Amino acid sequence: MADNSKTEDTASDSVEAAKNASDKKEKLADQVMQNPQVLAALQERLDNTALTPSSYIETLPKAVKRRIDALKQLQVKCAHIEAKFYEEVHDLERKYAALYQPLFDKRREFINGEAEPTDAESEWHSENEEEEKLAGDLKNVVVIEEKAEAEETNVKGIPDFWFTIFRNVDMLSELVQEYDEPILKHLQDIKVKFSEPGQPMSFSLEFHFGPNDYFSNSVLTKTYKMKSEPDKTDPFSFEGPEIVDCEGCTIDWKKGKNVTVKTIKKKQKHKGRGTVRTITKQVPNDSFFNFFSPIKVTGDGESLDEDSEFTLAADFEIGHFFRERIVPRAVLYFTGEAIEDDDNFEEGEEGEEEELEGEEEGEEEEDAESDPKKDSSQPAECKQQ
Numbered sequence: 001m002a003d004n005s006k007t008e009d010t011a012s013d014s015v016e017a018a019k020n021a022s023d024k025k026e027k028l029a030d031q032v033m034q035n036p037q038v039l040a041a042l043q044e045r046l047d048n049t050a051l052t053p054s055s056y057i058e059t060l061p062k063a064v065k066r067r068i069d070a071l072k073q074l075q076v077k078c079a080h081i082e083a084k085f086y087e088e089v090h091d092l093e094r095k096y097a098a099l100y101q102p103l104f105d106k107r108r109e110f111i112n113g114e115a116e117p118t119d120a121e122s123e124w125h126s127e128n129e130e131e132e133k134l135a136g137d138l139k140n141v142v143v144i145e146e147k148a149e150a151e152e153t154n155v156k157g158i159p160d161f162w163f164t165i166f167r168n169v170d171m172l173s174e175l176v177q178e179y180d181e182p183i184l185k186h187l188q189d190i191k192v193k194f195s196e197p198g199q200p201m202s203f204s205l206e207f208h209f210g211p212n213d214y215f216s217n218s219v220l221t222k223t224y225k226m227k228s229e230p231d232k233t234d235p236f237s238f239e240g241p242e243i244v245d246c247e248g249c250t251i252d253w254k255k256g257k258n259v260t261v262k263t264i265k266k267k268q269k270h271k272g273r274g275t276v277r278t279i280t281k282q283v284p285n286d287s288f289f290n291f292f293s294p295i296k297v298t299g300d301g302e303s304l305d306e307d308s309e310f311t312l313a314a315d316f317e318i319g320h321f322f323r324e325r326i327v328p329r330a331v332l333y334f335t336g337e338a339i340e341d342d343d344n345f346e347e348g349e350e351g352e353e354e355e356l357e358g359e360e361e362g363e364e365e366e367d368a369e370s371d372p373k374k375d376s377s378q379p380a381e382c383k384q385q
Contacts, residue, residue, distance in 0.1 A: 079230040079238045086228045094194040113157030162187040175288045186212040193347045196231045201226040243316040248292035
């Protein structure tokens, strides 16, 4: 009997303890729910959850989800059609490259002094024509004009044409070292070649050099391989052709002229005898001409490290810039006009934004003046920091 009484008391105590704990939880919950900050945080979380597209899709009926899957199938087919579109664009680029080439050949002749433009070919009305005429009139007064003209007639073509472009374009000038400059002054032309019909999509850059003391190659090439097909694992990421790999060429450097390596001296101490000897070895050196020895994309599925991926992405960007901007508009990058156009476009966007902000501020000022109910102590112009 005593044991039964103890068991009943223990059970009663457990029930009472559970009830007290439940009451405490309810009181705590009531206190939490009465806290406005907690309520606001919960509401914000619910709102964010409600606005998430994936969470909305999950609430849809099964039949609607089935139709959405069908739309995705259509989207994949659209991506494959888009890929075919870009393949035809590549064919058009090849076709029109052949039409541009005679003009680029004539450009090369003028640059390198192989031909002189006619009066009709050299006629160009610049915006600063009057200023240039005035400057020319002042030159006529200078006594040494005849000597200067005699020297000008000896200038062949347009000196340092391509080297000046490298110097003007930040993306390229960052790659050029001081010891690269004498070599780049021998650069005579840059050409873009597109892959032939039936071949995998690619384009090549050809850098044509005159005879020089640095290497025996007359042409250095860089080929960029492209892909224009949706990724099987992520077809919706397709946004057109992308460069997937590139190949350079071997530069036949003349003895002691390789600027892509440098020779360093290093001292070594013998562990046993303690004698010291000096050895020399070659290590990689920063140079634009490393452009022709790119990082190789591995085909065995191994991923590149972060630095290599960054270097490869920058390489692809430079190759694309040569193809799309530098080669087609070379003279404008030589004069700096293309660079100024890019800068003005960016500044125009910023200026437009500032102008719109100014208009909004003006509207606020008018509202403040026209509404007598507003606090008179409020300043007429209130700018947000």
